[in-house]
Amino acid sequence: MERQLEDKLIIIGGAEDKKGNKDILKYVSSTIKKDKDKLVIATVATEEPKEVGSMYYNLFMDLGVKNVDILDVNDRKEANYKGNIEKVKGASLVFFTGGDQLRITSILGGTPLYQSMKNIYKNGCIFVGTSAGASVMSHTMIIEGYDDESPRKCTLKMAPGLGFIQDVIIDQHFAQRGRIGRLLVGIAENPQVLGIGIDEDTAIVVNNKGFFNVIGSGAVYVIDGRGITKSNVSEQFPEELLSMFNVNMHVLKNGNCFDLTSKVPFEEERI
Template sequence: MKKPKGSLIIIGGGDKRVEAMPILEEIASRVAPTKQPLMVVTVATYSPDGAADEYIQVFKDLGLQHVELLDIRTREEAYDQEYVHRCKGVGGVFFIGGDQLRITSQMGDSPVYRCLQDHYLDGTLIAGTSAGAAAMPETMIIAGPGDESNRVAALSMAPGLGLIRDVVIDSHFAERGRMGRLLGAVAQNPRNLGLGIDESTAILVERSERFRVLGDGAVYVVDGTEISYSSLSEDRAGGVVSIFNTKVHVLGKDDCFDLKARQPVIPQEQTE
């Protein structure tokens, strides 16, 4: 994939709370100048009707005149030219939550997805919450216990949408105690930075190079580049995964992180 000109807003869930309204306002403020519709994509959820109506109303209340629904429920529909045509000329895309495996299995490499991806490459904003966030990287977490230590063979991962490279994302992070499984995901391939995003919190990714934290929660960055040992490759399924020499950064509101340098940006350097 060529270098994207678009931005990503990746939300850790909890976006229907009052605390998350500034994140949705950020989405609306970026879509409004395009004078094109925001496309709300509900493929992740098994109950799209109520969820879609709620989001559409919220974005209209935030001043967007044109908010449209893309309700794809089968892979066949992702190949339907009517749906492909509706994806053309959008000002932004918003993936709601549900099951990230539904997003990739129903839309992955389909004409609808390629149309949305082309928009992103050309400068369009793509946002996603919860499952819509988890599905954005090349590799995504699809299952694994939270709120406990990660164990060998307990984590399931799969190919994601590939909108952002060299990261793996977990949502509802502090609320569901997912540090153990994010560490396990990074240990599977330390090339990937682990990004754990709290609820009512998001990262704004610009051109896949740098992100800024939105919202009042935290974003945890797990860097496994210097891992000296992990027990993942040992034959002891069910045992706790040992991981040595892992680096963790914690970022708050307006903090920035350089994805290329794999380093947080010191606050005084952010304005230089």
């Protein structure tokens, strides 16, 4: 897997390999100049920032990244600190760890630190998120829903995310936690957006041309609801089983590609 110069987002389904070949983390580290670019690990999502930050710090250092820093922000006050804002301004890559996606948005939303992140993203900084850090990348994110169950009406809770990618809903730990039902509910409620479910140790690499490529050992599931002809979504009887006709799903593996504009999958990468 070689670096693609137009990479903008790397969205990981969680539990990426940290002990074996580390293919996804190797790819992440290959997207910057290891000897001089700065990689910032953002531990905002986790309630164990010291342990999680230290783990990823050691992993990226072992992969040859020379300039690794940790952004440890635990409340909104710290999201206003000049030192934290300056730390982000100098980053070539920002890596959001797992944890609780609502911690990320509730701590960062509307702060100077979040504005700085949006600015560096527009200027070419690569943003990476794993697990909760993956869900938060989209404009709207899933925060709660039933795992491993048949889909039921109005049982999904969603909230605004960081908005680095538009018109999609991302779910993670997808096959491992049986989350197809809750993503179907999300698409039934929002047929205009794509649902993207990402397995563990799997990622999508989104470039600035509107394509994403799949890397890793699992699958990526793309649910397209534009063709839905009927659904029973409503606020009445929220625990009733969801009924939905003519929803389209694609399953992609390592090396496959998807065009987010035309909503068409391809067998091979598109650069």
